[in-house]
Amino acid sequence: AQSVTQLGSHVSVSEGALVLLRCNYSSSVPPYLFWYVQYPNQGLQLLLKYTSAATLVKGINGFEAEFKKSETSFHLTKPSAHMSDAAEYFCAVSGGNTPLVFGKGTRLSVIA
Amino acid sequence: DAEITQSPRHKITETGRQVTLACHQTWNHNNMFWYRQDLGHGLRLIHYSYGVHDTNKGEVSDGYSVSRSNTEDLPLTLESAASSQTSVYFCASSGTTSGGALYNEQFFGPGTRLTVL
Numbered sequence: 001a002q003s004v005t006q007l008g009s010h011v012s013v014s015e016g017a018l019v020l021l022r023c024n025y026s027s028s029v030p031p032y033l034f035w036y037v038q039y040p041n042q043g044l045q046l047l048l049k050y051t052s053a054a055t056l057v058k059g060i061n062g063f064e065a066e067f068k069k070s071e072t073s074f075h076l077t078k079p080s081a082h083m084s085d086a087a088e089y090f091c092a093v094s095g096g097n098t099p100l101v102f103g104k105g106t107r108l109s110v111i112a
Numbered sequence: 113d114a115e116i117t118q119s120p121r122h123k124i125t126e127t128g129r130q131v132t133l134a135c136h137q138t139w140n141h142n143n144m145f146w147y148r149q150d151l152g153h154g155l156r157l158i159h160y161s162y163g164v165h166d167t168n169k170g171e172v173s174d175g176y177s178v179s180r181s182n183t184e185d186l187p188l189t190l191e192s193a194a195s196s197q198t199s200v201y202f203c204a205s206s207g208t209t210s211g212g213a214l215y216n217e218q219f220f221g222p223g224t225r226l227t228v229l
Contacts, residue, residue, distance in 0.1 A: 009152075034217070043202055043220035044155075090154060099145060099170065100218060104154035 002027045002093045006103035014111050019063075019078040021106050023091030026072065033074040034092040034100065035065055044090065050074060061085070086110045114139040118203050118221040126229055131190040133224050135203030143206045144186040145218065146170075146178065148199040155202065161186055162208075193228045200225050 007022035025031055032051050036044040048059025055067040065076045074091060088107050092100040116137040125131050135144065142163045147155040157170030159178040167178050175197060177189045190197055204218040 036220075041223075043222045044204075044218075045220070046217055049217060099157055099160050101157075102147075102155040104152060 002031065002095050002098070002101045004091050004093050004101055004103035006089075006091050006106050008106055009104065010107045010109065012109040012111060013081045015083055016080050019076070019081045019085065019108065021076040021089050021091075021108065023065075023074045023076065023103060024072050025074060025091070025093045027093055027095060029095045032094045033065075033067060034094075035059065035063070035074075035076050036090045036092060036102075037061075038088040038090065038105075040087075047076070047089075081108075081110045083110050083112065116203060116205055116219055116221040118201075118224050120224060121222065122225045124227045124229065125193050127193060127195060129193050131193050131226065133188045133190075133201055133203075133226070135186050135188065135221060136184055137203075137205045137219075137221075138184065139205055139207065139219060140183060141205035141219075142183070142208045144180070145204040145206075146176070146186065146188045147202045147204065148172065148197075149202060149223075150199050158188065158201075159186075190226075193226075195228050198226060198228045 003026045005024045034049045035047040037047050038044045047063050048057045050057050050067045058064045063078045088105050090105045091103040094100050119134045145160040146158040149155050156172045158176050161167050161180040201224045203221040206218045
């Protein structure tokens, strides 16, 4: 079985500051890991995914995430926050041939 | 361009009524999923399907049903709507590799906001 814990339901950063959204997973098999973003009144859009290739994964809009097996983590980062990054972010895990299991989400606010 | 659509986008209904939410995808994906999104719970899986005539229960399937008669559509039915089913519902789909493995990247529809009074 798989599960995801996102630390912090709400994160607030200043424009230009580092964005760090935390995700820890649990999986009984090698995991596939994902970050999705949801803008207000929209569906979810894939930011990036880890599927057992490179441990540092680059996604869209300048985001990246690093898979750390020893820490069971897949934290999302962006060096410099933009106002347009304000959204809800979801981490998700799959065991490979099973549906995604999502975390509860982290709302990112960007302050001018 | 391929897409996944949901209808209606907004629905208000009364307790006890049957409601059907539509999901249609033109990706030709084998796999389709229904989730509900509630504050503080993230997305929770209701039902999913790996192909025509295949359906499976998810984490929160009680009070919901689905049927898959073709590749493109997976309608979600609330047999007797309850106030606890007030939520935003998302449909998603994903493909399958030539070897039969599940492509985990899911594509999401825009959602249906359902209110049960």
